[in-house]
Amino acid sequence: MIRVLVVDDQPVVRAGFAAIVDAEPDLTVVGEAADGADALDQAARSRPDVVLMDIRMPGMDGLTATARLTADPDGPRVLVLTTFDLDAHVFEALRVGASGFLLKDAQPVDLLHAIRVVAAGDGLLAPTVTRRLIDAFATGALTPPAEPAELAALTAREREVFVRLAAGLTNAEIGAQLGVATGTVKAHVNTLLGKLGARDRVQATIRAYDLGLVRPGTRRSSA
DSSP states (O other): OEEEEEEOSOHHHHHHHHHHHHTSTTEEEEEEESSHHHHHHHHHHHOOSEEEEOSOOSSSOHHHHHHHHHTSTTSOEEEEEESOTTOHHHHHHHHTTOOEEEETTSOHHHHHHHHHHHHTTOOEEOHHHHHHHHHHHHTTSSOOOOOHHHHHTSOHHHHHHHHHHHTTOOHHHHHHHHTOOHHHHHHHHHHHHHHHTOSSHHHHHHHHHHTTSSOTTOOTTOO
């Protein structure tokens, strides 16, 4: 059973998300919160697996709450839900540890899929968000700071895997390009996630752009 905490300042929105989640046999809502501070209190009590987090809320916003929740290695995974696909805070939420981002007008089936993906330890971005993220780097709206120390901690093979992971390749595709087994690629991915302090592939991709290892326009099939 996947335990879900719903955080949104609009009661009707909270109730709608809660109803969708509770209708599923493998999901259960363990709490609802109206702002970030309430979310932190409820998360400490109910220990959810996934937090559906709004960004713009009175009092403590979702960005601050996300940073505090994800600072705990054993804390819940955060799936950001917002109306604003151009909100710069979304990029920052991903940087501080959110595992995914979905627009509030997503179909219920997409929301449920996202919750399960995030709960399983992976990351997820809405397609429009991926495009916005790339466009933001391409136009200079987000300036990637240089942090060579993080790259220096990676082996040559881990860096090769990192580049391909950030380009959107699966473990099987990476293995085919590098001539190694999928299990070996998975081991490299787990190691580099640990070295980068990234919770999942989405966070690793964000770090790749931040570090300048991947540039806008990189093709998915790049070698």
